[in-house]
Amino acid sequence: MGVSTSSPEKGAEKGITLVTVDFPPVNALPVHGWFALADAVRAAGRDPGTRCVVLAAEGRGFNAGVDIKEIQAHGPGALIGANRGCFEAFAAVYECEVPVVAAVQGFCLGGGVGLAGNADVIVASEDAVFGLPELDRGALGAATHLARLVPQHLLRALYYTSRTVTAAELQAHGSVWRVAPAGELRAAALEVAGEIAAKDGELVRLAKAAINGIDPVDVRRSYRFEQGFTYEASVGGVADRVRDAFGRVAREEGPGE
Structure with a gap:
């Protein structure tokens, strides 16, 4: 359980670092888990032998x-x-x-959208769904990252309703690179990562810096702005009220995601 790093070093997989998250039962990360994930991804990027990172999860x-x-x-x-x-x-x-390739299976909710939305390439399984149930759970945030996946009006509809979209729908919008059967997800992610890792390592790093440099939205500042409203909802009591209601419904409905 936790965050692990491995490096498949065979054939086309050379130069890839795999960062895997495993926090049963649903990969809802505790505070230390988010920091551990950040440390693992940053360490992988600093490794001169790494030319692409694959971010995956168990469960x-x-x-x-x-x-x-x-x-x-x-x-x-x-x-x-x-x-x-x-x-x-x-x-x-x-x-x-x-570059970071996100290998997304099953549910990708809340913070999952933050991770996938900031990735360079998304490969998803056929059963993958993406969404921000924040308004149902007493929080706000990650609209910055959902906006990187869908058009503006769809973003707003999804955010206000807490509904999800499928991997196939996101592929139609151009934000998911490939949709694969669940059993083939990891292989599909490693395949595209292998294409990237086959490039000159120094040039790939320059390309990543260049693309980030022309990004029209400062994702750090935009997300930090959102977080201010999350905190306001908390200190104002709104968040606790909504979370308590969500908790009651979850207990009545029994175990779910």
């Missing part, structure tokens, strides 16, 4: 966001920690010195 889903139970149990300190941890993890993916 039924790629990422279910923050650990709401941790926030409820520990209050403002946990909320601040989660905000800072998410900020660092999302930034680490975006600022990684080499």
